[in-house]
Amino acid sequence: MQVLHAVWDGNKGGLFLWAESSTMPTAVPKSRGRKPKKPKIKTHPFALPATELRELIGDISDKTCLKSAKFEKRTFLLPSTQKGPLPSPWLIREDEDDYGTDKATGLAGWNIEALLFEPYSAFNFLVGLPEQPSRGFAFGSSLRFWIGAAKFSLELIARQQFTPSIKVGEHDFRAAWEAVITEEDSERVQALVEAMPPSCRAFSDKDKSQLLSPAGLVLSFVNQTVDAFIRESLASTSLLPPRRGRRPKVVPLLEQWLSALSTSTGNTVLTAPAEVLSTFYSELQAWLTQLQPVAPDAPFRTCFRLEPPSASDLGLESESESGNVENWEVRFFLQAKDDRSLLVPAEKVWKARSSTLTFLKRRFENPQEQLLADLGNASRTFPAIEQSLQTARPEGLELNAEQAYSFLRESAPLLEQSGFGVLLPSWWEKPAARMGVKLKLKPASGKSGASGKVETSGLFGVRGIITYDWEVAIGDETISENEFEQLAGLKVPLVRVRGQWVELRPEDVETAIEFFKKKHGSGEMTLGEAMQLGLGGGAEAVETEVGLPIVDVEAEGWLEDMLDSLSKGEGVKMTPIKAPKTFKGKLRLYQIKGVSWLAYLNKFGLGACLADDMGLGKTIELIAFLLHERSSVSGKRGKKFSIAPTLLICPMSVVGNWQKEVERFAPSLKVMIHHGADRLTGKKFGREAKKNDLVICTYALAHRDEDTLSAVHWQHIVLDEAQNIKNPAAKQTQAIKKLKATHRIALTGTPVENRLSELWSIMDFLNPGYLKSAQHFRTNFALPIEKYRKKERAEVLRRIVQPFVLRRVKTDPKVINDLPEKMEMKVYYNLTREQASLYEAVVSEMLDRIENSEGIERKGLVLATLMKLKQICNHPALFLQDGSILEGRSGKLARLEEMLEEVLAEGDKALIFTQFAGMGAMLRHYLQEKLGGETLFLHGGTPKKQRDVMIQRFQSDLQGPPLFVLSLKAGGLGLNLTAANHVFHFDRWWNPAVENQATDRVFRIGQKKNVQVHKFVCIGTLEERIDQMIEQKKELADAIISAGEAWLTELSTEQLKEVFTLSHDAVEPS
Known part of the structure; x- marks a missing residue:
């Protein structure tokens, strides 16, 4: 794992990038001899060296940003212990002493090799970074902060909120571009200031007075990045008209200033006598004041309301007649900033007999002086106001049609930017x-x-x-x-x-x-x-x-x-569909609406994306829809109808889950699994597929068996976890889009509207050509929305995509009232080949030993077998204890990762319980690296102080770690973790009381959300069989609760063989 950090030098202007690495040696050289009076600053032990840092940045960004970058060794103040600097929360090191928070001594200086980016390169680097870093890599909080600040700078540039100015130094004047910060923008700046992590101010400066405040640091960054961008844009453009004749020996100051504004560096010093420079600066500032927000700290402001002439003013007999349009009016008001509906007419202001005006129980101090001063400032933007200032008490002014039109098109936006209130007729924006x-x-x-x-x-x-x-x-x-x-x-x-x-x-x-x-x-x-x-x-x-x-x-x-x-989402005119008799279960109201919506779009051949929150039952809705379609066809008399099979493409990790859900809710549906070395191909596949209602296939085979799958015209093609086709250029995606079907459906639990490239790819699968080409979509939607934050383009996209995407969230009032406070669900998965091989070897060995033993020895062997098989179902590395890699070797871990991606995408938090401390450590390492965020881990050896810190961070810090791994014994009792609303039982204790106690860390007083409990069950293994035994023999509950897992030791050898033996459907088909 590598973590990238950023520190902005507000005085000199530049972004320092440095990185931590989990693979760097951590030994801090020990000092020899007598302790010096002034300790020598040591090199950071696991900061990435310069050459590797350059390679890392080149891998994640446009390499052109590196051209002007240079290395500097800087001293940064970082939280440290007596052993060395504390690693970032995202960084997991094999040699770390857990979190070490109870041994932190404070801040200490560390020498670090950093890469310095000039403002323009820094700006391009930051706005070009992806939303989420690639796996094995994380953005530190400081880097994420400056990414947000850079996007704010980009917004200001896109809105053209910048002006030419002069930067006054200690001994010189230089031309500069500055951002114009409106009243609304000031709130954004303040939000940035409050969100700034301490690591953004990690400089160890000898002169502490040179360190900028957080507000100063933000404004320095915004102004210098805006200045750099405008200069680069004007690098080949002259702001001066072509010169005639010879260049004068002394260039006029105005000409110097205009010329310096378009130079690439901004280092040009303006030269002129001190008095001339001072006068020029004062005049420029006076000119710029009209663009600055008016009295930003005042509780009220001047507001201008444009009122069109009424029908009577036009000499018309009714409001419906047409006519010429003169005599428009702009009226003046004072407007309360905290209540924009509170308007004090100018005539009321002038009637005030003291310096305080009371209006609708609100006090306005010095209202007359404020109104006159504001009108004077506004007249620079809208000169027509000057005529009203010729009266002693101006209340408004009349305009003709051309002047009113000029006000609407030109002056009103400028007045708003300057901080004035502007109220326009409602029809203007339509x-x-x-x-x-x-x-x-x-x-x-x-x-x-x-x-x-x-x-x-x-x-x-x-x-x-x-x-x-x-x-x-x-x-x-x-x-x-x-x-x-x-x-x-x-x-x-x-x-x-x-x-x-x-x-x-x-x-x-x-x-x-x-x-x-x-x-x-x-x-x-x-x-x-x-x-x-x-x-x-x-x-x-x-x-x-x-x-x-x-x-x-x-x-x-x-x-x-x-x-x-x-256009109304679930549709007010859609006939609610009753669950068919063949559906073995009960649909909630929102699920009935989801099935009805699928059927409605199917009627028109329109592809549908069902994007409900995880746990709301997308699988059930799809199954009910397929049953409804078949029951509708079979119910038509006098005609013969046949429905082609549906092709379901899903990740390998959920094939077993789909099998189980169809068996449970739709036993009448005939299901075919297309996977494994002995899978059918060619005409044999086609003939067999047509005998079934549902064919389940994996994404990997969609490309490999493209010819076989293309030979069938499917009734529906359904993509589960549809984000798997987010890359439109991938061969897998292209193969899937070529398949023929009457109708297409996508299922995903992630909010696709947050990832526009993913949205386009899914929509192009569902309704080819609807959003036009990828390039057209990028130009018209992705870039304007993601890069320039264009709200109007986002709204257009929302309107045209909304009919095809149905997303209900757990907090929706229409859904939450239909949900139980706690939902428990089984998560079925398959073993990998490696897991199956280890599993069978253990069963073969242990059953022989159990059969030839008795008494306490037999009980010990049974419990040992249970433990080993549990470990294998979790991960081979847990059983082998060999420190081997984790990825791609466990079906359970793969499914957990997929589900947690959805949890994080929804902004939720989760607890993951395991009875193995070793598995907990593996989960923490793996999830932190793969999902890119900090993961906490609490086990029996965690000191109380660290435990309290972790709980406080998880419960109270909105930006804190969203995932918390706990060993069942250490975290199963006495904790309040209601910030989470998902509980994952990674491995089973097979003791309902113990599992419920763990779940109650979340499902307890103080929980404000519905809780989802996910229990993993491996198909065809002891996990499934013991789970079935508990479900079928509820009368065993009391015995189980009192005896833990010991009740399993009382089973006969034949019963144990039945429980332990691996069935053919337990293994992922190869």
């Missing part, structure tokens, strides 16, 4: 406030009956054909060519049409003229394109073709019902 196209969507002929109901099933998909008509519209109203000519003749930017205010842009008028000339009318598009338009997305393509924005979309028939229903 698409209908502009002239555009009204689109009418209709099902193509033959696809719907007279009633508008769909006659066929699953024949459409996103590539089905839809017809459309379009007309020029203003607001919600379509207009004829004659009406348009009348409006165009007004030649004003804002017009009132049938009671609605509308923006009439000159370019829209010209485009509409061409539209009428070309007689645009009707055409065809795909159902996918129609859905995007009807759901509020995809307008760009139509704007490009027609040249006008879409202001309204109407649909007819079943298409109208579908768009209306799908």
Whole structure:
């Protein structure tokens, strides 16, 4: 494991990167002789050396960032013990003395070889890092902090919130670009300051006065990265007009300043007499003040409200008439910052007879002085305000249509950026406030009956054909060519049409003229394109073709019902489906809605992604859907229907789980497992597959057996753990997308909307072409959302994807009321070949010894056999005690890792119980390395002080470790760990009382969430058979509780053989 850290030098400007490694030797050289008065600073014992650090950074980032980077040896203050520096929480070292928190002596300086990045390279490096590092690598808290700060800088740049300025040094003046921090941005800066980890200020500076405060450090970083980015962008651009004639001997100061703003380094010193420099600086600051937030600390601010003329002002008899539009008004108010709805009209301000105004039980100090000062500042941004300042008590000003339009388009955004309140008419931000196209969507002929109901099933998909008509519209109203000519003749930017205010842009008028000339009318598009338009997305393509924005979309028939229903998530018009008689179980209300949703999308051939939280029953919903489909077909009289088999592709670790769930809830479904060396291929596979309802296959075989699987046209292709196709370029993904099916379904427990590349790949599998190409998606959604934080693009994506993704979370009120407070579930898995070989060897040896023994010796052998088989089911390395690698050797560990990925993706916390301290240590190492976050481990040898610290961090620290491994005996009693809402029993004690006591660490008073308890059971082994015995013989409960596992020693040798012997379905097929 390697952990990367970052420290920003706020004075000199630069980012220092350094890393810890779990493989570096830790021995700190011991000092010889007499102890010096001033201890010598030692080299950090497990910091990565310079050359390896450069290689590491090159592996995780764009190597161009390294070109200007250089090494420096710096001294950093780090938490330390008498033995040396404490390792980061993410770092697990073989020689560490656990956490060592009870022996920490404080901060100590350590010499470290660090890589220094200049601001521009640092900025590019930070914004280019992935959300999650690769396995075996972790981002330290300081690096994560500066990644967040860099994204904030990027947002400011994207919003063009920067200005040219002058940086005043001790003896010089230099040109610089500075970020403009608005009132809202100030809250972001404060949040960053409060979140700054101490490691960000790890400098050991001789002059302590030079160290910046956290706020100073954040602003230094933001300003210097913004400055570096703008300079680099202007490197080949001159801000000066071409020079005529000779260059003067003395370059004017203004020219020096403008020229220096576009140099790449920012080291150019402005030269001029001191008085000239001082005057220039003062004038520049005065000019810049209009862009800075007004009185950021004041409890109230000046607000401007634009009010359009009413119908009576226009001389109209009713609000629905049209007319010319003059006499707009901007009114002035004071607005409370903590309650934006509290507005004090200017006339009330001027009537105040003292320096304090009381309005609606609120006190405003010096309101008149504040209002006048703000109006003066605002007049620099919106000059029309100056006319109102000619009166002693300005309350507002009148505007004509052109001035009102200028206010809406230009001045209002600038006033908001300057910290003023601005209230605009609600229609201004709506698409209908502009002239555009009204689109009418209709099902193509033959696809719907007279009633508008769909006659066929699953024949459409996103590539089905839809017809459309379009007309020029203003607001919600379509207009004829004659009406348009009348409006165009007004030649004003804002017009009132049938009671609605509308923006009439000159370019829209010209485009509409061409539209009428070309007689645009009707055409065809795909159902996918129609859905995007009807759901509020995809307008760009139509704007490009027609040249006008879409202001309204109407649909007819079943298409109208579908768009209306799908836009509301689970759908208000979807008929609830009753669980078929062949379903052996009970569906909760939200599960019925999930099954109904799957059936509804299937009716239109639309792929569906069921992305419910882990534990809400996606498997059950899919099984119920398959049963419903078969019962619906068999119920139709007079016709012969046959349904093709469904192909389920899933990870190897859940094949057994699917088998067990289908056996339990749908015993009528015929299931075929396609795996193993003796699996069928070619025509034999096709014939056998058609005899079954469900064929289960793994992701690995989807590519290897592509030809065999492609020979069958499947009814459904279902992907469980669909994030396995997140890489669209992978051969596995491409092979799966080529398979033929009437309908496609994806199941995933992770919130796919948080990983846009994964979302595109899953959506392209479900509904090919709906989100267009990967490059188009990256350009139009991924980059604007992930890199530039464009909220409007995120909202468009949400609208067009929402119909195909159903995600319910455990905290949803519609779900939580339908859930028990504690849900217990079995997690079935298979042994690997290695585990099976060890298992059979132990059973063969121990059964012979048990059969030839008796009394206490026999009981001891039985218990020893149980222990060995448990260890093998956990992991071969636990049984062999050889310190060998963990990955890829245990079916149980693979399944735990997959489930914990979902837990972490949902932001939840989990406890993992094991009765083996050695297994706990392995789990801590493995999970910390593979999942990239800190994992705690509590066992019988953990000192009380360390134990208390770990519990406090897990319970109280929101950013603390999300996973806690506990040995059953050490953590099964006396602890309050209600921060977790998942409990994993990695190995079984086969004593319900002991397991329940462990579960009660979470499920107890103070728990605010529903608790999920996951108990691992290995198919075909003693784990499954003993679990079945306990379930079937509830009367044994009292005996079991009192005797622990000793009751198993009373079984006969034949019974033990039945319990221990490995069945054929226990092993992962090869």
